[in-house]
């Protein structure tokens with residue numbers, strides 16, 4: 147902890163701040179779960195871990211459709227075992243955090259093309275739907291995921307550049323110029339591997355990647371720094387989550403993007419079925 151604070155001190159100093167041990171490390175999961183149940187959303191989605199069967203039963207009793215995030219077939223099967231309705235199979239191309247919760251992170255860096263059909267084969271006999279995530283940027287990608295047996299896709303990076311996305315201008319600017327080789331999966335922001343655009347913070351802390359405290363400790367230690375950078379409109383110390391497909395993101399209003407995706411998906415599906 148002392149070393150982690152020491153490493154962050156020069157970065158904090160640029161904003162006239164000092165890193166400190168926070169009063170709490172993260173949100174209270176139990177309190178969050180109770181709030182979620184009280185809201186009774188139609189669909190609930192979980193990542194970073196797995197629910198116990200008692201929590202699952204309460205969600206089902208509240209009428210919620212439950213999605214669990216998996217980065218390996220073992221994780222997908224674990225979600226099927228606790229009664230998930232669907233599993234989001236998240237390939238290593240995806241922007242943001244890896245949801246891995248079994249085995250080690252490095253071995254769980256499986257690409258969407260390898261992960262989705264393996265999850266489909268494992269979960270289809272169990273009646274659990276697979277949602278493909280990671281690197282899907284256009285209608286061709288949706289058709290490809292469907293060909294692999296996915297029932298739906300989950301897209302993040304494609305929607306980040308929509309005007310509706312609540313991101314600051316520094317992040318938006320970085321996304322506009324980024325390509326696949328500008329992203330990297332790193333623990334330096336939160337202590338948990340997450341794919342982000344490489345910036346000064348990633349470069350500076352990269353030599354210490356293996357020594358960084360685990361999530362949620364590093365997440366809490368870097369929080370005030372990232373908030374100060376966001377307020378200053380400074381990209382150097384922001385966690386700018388983005389997937390490998392970032393260069394294909396189109397800055398359209400969300401509704402127009404969805405319409406475009408639907409048209410492209412229809413065209414790609416028709417082209418595939420027209421093939422001899």
Ligand SMILES: Cc1cc2nc3c(=O)[nH]c(=O)nc-3n(C[C@H](O)[C@H](O)[C@H](O)COP(=O)(O)O)c2cc1C
Pocket residue numbers: 191192193215236239240241242243279280281282300301302303304306387388389390391
């Ligand atoms: C900025 C950002 C924030 C995200 N936050 C969450 C989250 O809170 N929970 C979650 O399950 N997935 C989260 N994701 C992952 C997306 O839901 C989705 O699975 C992923 O972006 C798909 O890969 P793509 O970025 O290549 O489209 C996030 C992704 C991004 C880019």
